[in-house]
Amino acid sequence: MVAQPGQGDEGVTTPPPGPGVVPNQQVTDEPAVRERARAIPEAAVARLAVYLRVLSGLVEQGVTTISSEELSVAAGVNSAKLRKDLSYVGSYGTRGVGYDVEVLVGHIERILGLTRKHSVAVVGIGNLGHALANYGGFPGRGFPVAALFDVDPDLMGVPVGGIPVDHIDDIPRVCAERDVTIGVIATPPPAAQAVCDRLVSAGVQCILNFAPVVLQVPDNVEVRKVDLAVEMQILSFHVARRADESTAEQAAGGARTGAGMPTADNVDGMVIRP
Amino acid sequence: MVAQPGQGDEGVTTPPPGPGVVPNQQVTDEPAVRERARAIPEAAVARLAVYLRVLSGLVEQGVTTISSEELSVAAGVNSAKLRKDLSYVGSYGTRGVGYDVEVLVGHIERILGLTRKHSVAVVGIGNLGHALANYGGFPGRGFPVAALFDVDPDLMGVPVGGIPVDHIDDIPRVCAERDVTIGVIATPPPAAQAVCDRLVSAGVQCILNFAPVVLQVPDNVEVRKVDLAVEMQILSFHVARRADESTAEQAAGGARTGAGMPTADNVDGMVIRP
DNA sequence: GAGTGTGAACGTCTTCACAGCT
DNA sequence: AGCTGTGAAGACGTTCACACTC
Numbered sequence: 010m011v012a013q014p015g016q017g018d019e020g021v022t023t024p025p026p027g028p029g030v031v032p033n034q035q036v037t038d039e040p041a042v043r044e045r046a047r048a049i050p051e052a053a054v055a056r057l058a059v060y061l062r063v064l065s066g067l068v069e070q071g072v073t074t075i076s077s078e079e080l081s082v083a084a085g086v087n088s089a090k091l092r093k094d095l096s097y098v099g100s101y102g103t104r105g106v107g108y109d110v111e112v113l114v115g116h117i118e119r120i121l122g123l124t125r126k127h128s129v130a131v132v133g134i135g136n137l138g139h140a141l142a143n144y145g146g147f148p149g150r151g152f153p154v155a156a157l158f159d160v161d162p163d164l165m166g167v168p169v170g171g172i173p174v175d176h177i178d179d180i181p182r183v184c185a186e187r188d189v190t191i192g193v194i195a196t197p198p199p200a201a202q203a204v205c206d207r208l209v210s211a212g213v214q215c216i217l218n219f220a221p222v223v224l225q226v227p228d229n230v231e232v233r234k235v236d237l238a239v240e241m242q243i244l245s246f247h248v249a250r251r252a253d254e255s256t257a258e259q260a261a262g263g264a265r266t267g268a269g270m271p272t273a274d275n276v277d278g279m280v281i282r283p
Numbered sequence: 284m285v286a287q288p289g290q291g292d293e294g295v296t297t298p299p300p301g302p303g304v305v306p307n308q309q310v311t312d313e314p315a316v317r318e319r320a321r322a323i324p325e326a327a328v329a330r331l332a333v334y335l336r337v338l339s340g341l342v343e344q345g346v347t348t349i350s351s352e353e354l355s356v357a358a359g360v361n362s363a364k365l366r367k368d369l370s371y372v373g374s375y376g377t378r379g380v381g382y383d384v385e386v387l388v389g390h391i392e393r394i395l396g397l398t399r400k401h402s403v404a405v406v407g408i409g410n411l412g413h414a415l416a417n418y419g420g421f422p423g424r425g426f427p428v429a430a431l432f433d434v435d436p437d438l439m440g441v442p443v444g445g446i447p448v449d450h451i452d453d454i455p456r457v458c459a460e461r462d463v464t465i466g467v468i469a470t471p472p473p474a475a476q477a478v479c480d481r482l483v484s485a486g487v488q489c490i491l492n493f494a495p496v497v498l499q500v501p502d503n504v505e506v507r508k509v510d511l512a513v514e515m516q517i518l519s520f521h522v523a524r525r526a527d528e529s530t531a532e533q534a535a536g537g538a539r540t541g542a543g544m545p546t547a548d549n550v551d552g553m554v555i556r557p
Numbered sequence: 558g559a560g561t562g563t564g565a566a567c568g569t570c571t572t573c574a575c576a577g578c579t
Numbered sequence: 580a581g582c583t584g585t586g587a588a589g590a591c592g593t594t595c596a597c598a599c600t601c
Contacts, residue, residue, distance in 0.1 A: 049520075050591075050592060051517075052591090052592065052593095053592085054516075054517050054520050055513060055517055057516075058510075058512070058513040058516040058517060059497070059510075059513060061516070062495055062512065062513075063497070076559085076560065076561090077560070077561070078560080083497065084497060085497040087593090087594080088560095089593075089594055089595070089596090090592095090593065090594075092560090092561065092562065092563085093562085093563080093592095093593080093594090095561090095562090096561090096562055096563070100561080100562065102560080102561050102562080103560085103561075103600085103601065104559080104560055104561045104562080104599070104600040104601050105558075105559045105560050105561080105600065105601040106559080106560070106561085106601070107559095107560070107561085108561090120520070120523075121516050121517075121519055121520045121523070122519040122520055122522055122523025122524075122526075123516065123519055125519075125522075125523070127515070127518075127519050127522065129515070135414075136413060136414035136417050136418075137411075137414045139410060139414070140409075140410035140411040140413070140414045141511075143410050144410075144511065151519075152512075152515045152519075190522055191515065191518055191519075191522075214522065214525065215518035215519075215521060215522055216518075217511075217514055217515070217518065221336055223333070223337070223357065223358060223359040229525070231518060231521045231522075231525075233514050233517060233518060235509055235511075235514065236332075236333075237415075237418065237491075237509075238332070238336065238426075239329060239332040239333060239336075240491055240507050240509065241401070241403070241426045241465065241491070242328075242331075242332040242335070242395050242397065243325075243328050243329055243332060243507060244401075244465055244489035244490075244491065244505060244507060245395055245396040245397055245399075245401050245425075245426075245465075245489075246323075246328050246394070246395045246396055247488075247489060247505045248396055248399070248401065248464055248465075248488065248489055248505075249394075249395070249396025249399070250396075251488065251503070251505075252396075324569070324570060326569090326570065326571095327570085350581090350582065350583090351582075351583070352582085361571090361572080363571075363572055363573070363574090364570090364571065364572075366582090366583065366584065366585085367570090367571080367572090367584085367585080369583090369584090370583090370584055370585070374583080374584065376582080376583050376584080377578085377579070377582085377583075378577075378578045378579055378581080378582055378583045378584080379578070379579045379580075379581045379582050379583080380579070380581080380582070380583085381581095381582070381583085382583090
């Protein structure tokens, strides 16, 4: 079990649907779309981003139309889920035909808020910070790295990926100047909360946290975390579970090795079952 | 809304519980623990890893006992969820008192399969690969980086973080020799699937994928993905949604600014609400 | 005929609330 | 008196299956 299909969720930070809600920001028009956005399940949002990537690839290949079945395979989900996800963004398919790739790209981008540019600030220019700074405007368009911060005096002013590093104390000023909307924390764990506090006080409302720390933030700030150790441990859990199952299987006399149940063999040879 | 509490899910790869899935299962020696592992929700596993990190910190601080309430705050979840999660690993608390920190650490480690050592191979020694290789045996103990691979001739044999880089073609041999159980893909997107195939044919059953590509793998391989662009886009979505809600709020006459709701101020000043 | 869009069934995860142990 | 462990209720997300459109 376990595999390629369900691309799955993603590290959320689902806040208790409780009271505290959004403040400021200005006018917009276009109600319909807006109402809709509220209702999209977090899990679906993560998948929409994946669909968008796949669709962008298709555009480059010159594909103009695609069915839910085809797209779902390319995105690693099942077609019912894909259609439901797309229905959250609106009904832009043509029955009997499929979806117009470019139109769909446009609508998903709008829903994901990619029509606006989101400047990113990376804090902590160590190995990971370097990697992030050099990621080149960030893959899926629209996320230019606009500021870098660290505490190391030797790094001040040094350009990394074209952007000079500033001191952490300048976070409020620089972030305001460059209109940073997303902060990425790639510092050592002990520094993470303090850095987070500064980003928040600079008005940054979205934070991507690579430090293995549970950040405390006000209700109006969205945090997502990426924790390598946690990912590893989840994989470890599956190794263990799988091992258990196969020993259980052996103990049970190896009965019923139904569809796709690997056994000890795949440890020392080609794993078949393509 | 959105905030510090719910530590949230994590990028799963939940396979459709559908048909093509596990059959067998049956007797085992050590039944209790084994049966139990099967039943733990994926989301709970991700949180257990977080609890473990927090608990490890407590051990170092010399804390010996902790209540569900305290631990839940430190882990950023609510206490009911924490207790339910811990109940999946077994009942090791003392009513009226709390949990013995060290005992709990031991049980969670066992459930997560951390009693076994998991050698990691990193493929793709670019910026990110370097960062991963230097991560130092990986944070939460037990995940030594044992092999590095790339295609760049200039990198062959060069040690990164103490491990010499090997050629991708040697993946099967080297992984077998060093008993690699987890493969990390940090290559450019076009190379990811080919690398994945080699890892799989080398017997690696767990893959952590940083390439923005949907990997095709056999049923017996577990894939987790970390996609920066997707994370960014999810944050972008929330920025957009938040903006919409606030405009909606204004349109509605700014009524009902319920409990703890900051307003326009936080764009140009300190955000309070600690 | 082909394929979307969706209500309704189903399953999973979360939250509640309290019984039961120390 | 305090806090865990858990059944039962509820929210959420996924899958099914089919009416409807092109």
